[in-house]
Amino acid sequence: MYDIKQWRHIFKLDPAKTISDQDLEALCMSNTDAIMIGGTDNVTEDNVIQLMSRVRRYPLPLVLEISNLESIMPGFDFYFVPTVLNSTDVTFHNGLLHQALKQYGHMINFEELIFEGYVVANGDSKVAKLTRATTDLDREDIEAYAQMANDVYHLPVLYLEYSGTYGTPEMVQAARDCLTETQLFYGGGIDSLVRAQEMAQLADTIIVGNVIYDSVKEALKTTKIKERT
Numbered sequence: 001m002y003d004i005k006q007w008r009h010i011f012k013l014d015p016a017k018t019i020s021d022q023d024l025e026a027l028c029m030s031n032t033d034a035i036m037i038g039g040t041d042n043v044t045e046d047n048v049i050q051l052m053s054r055v056r057r058y059p060l061p062l063v064l065e066i067s068n069l070e071s072i073m074p075g076f077d078f079y080f081v082p083t084v085l086n087s088t089d090v091t092f093h094n095g096l097l098h099q100a101l102k103q104y105g106h107m108i109n110f111e112e113l114i115f116e117g118y119v120v121a122n123g124d125s126k127v128a129k130l131t132r133a134t135t136d137l138d139r140e141d142i143e144a145y146a147q148m149a150n151d152v153y154h155l156p157v158l159y160l161e162y163s164g165t166y167g168t169p170e171m172v173q174a175a176r177d178c179l180t181e182t183q184l185f186y187g188g189g190i191d192s193l194v195r196a197q198e199m200a201q202l203a204d205t206i207i208v209g210n211v212i213y214d215s216v217k218e219a220l221k222t223t224k225i226k227e228r229t
């Protein structure tokens with residue numbers, strides 16, 4: 001039904017943050033391709049279900065990016081499962097996935113499950129600290145992770161995650177140059193159309209998060225990248 005490969009723009013909503021009905025409607029009725037619900041801390045069954053039911057009124061794809069076992073629930077179009085390739089903790093490679101499969105494996109529709117290879121690149125971000133990621137990465141490191149995702153693990157998605165800060169286009173280009181099959185997601189610090197355009201030229205799909213909560217108007221402008229493609 002939905003083809004993720006065609007997605008150019010995703011709004012990522014943090015269930016631990018507050019958003020008005022009006023802003024939510026503006027995001028859901030915008031030109032974005034999908035809404036992703038996900039966050040690093042304080043993601044609970046309660047706040048995920050609340051946000052899911054509010055977004056579900058709108059006719060666009062809805063994704064849950066799994067951050068813990070407690071907040072997994074039916075009702076989403078897709079479940080994105082991160083594996084943090086540069087984490088030093090096996091929990092974030094496949095430990096959580098292993099637990100999730102033990103608990104829910106019998107009821108998962110694997111066509112809805114997308115395994116995302118994450119490279120966490122902002123050492124100051126919550127996700128870097130939580131996953132104990134090695135973030136001192138040069139171009140060759142990024143290339144190796146991209147090869148790992150594309151040629152070794154054959155992952156559908158590589159997510160270059162600068163969460164909270166704007167990344168270096170050269171690094172995104174380095175990943176781009178190594179990917180032939182794997183879809184490249186870029187997220188981090190996109191707070192204007194100019195930045196959205198810059199990263200959308202390099203990545204297949206851009207993820208816009210924080211700016212939603214700082215200025216929904218600026219967030220909405222980032223969807224204009226879709227008019228050019």
Ligand code: 1GP
Pocket residue numbers: 012161162163164165186187188189190207208209210211
């Ligand atoms: C976070 O990649 C997303 O997981 C988006 O990043 O919040 O910095 O926009 P920002």
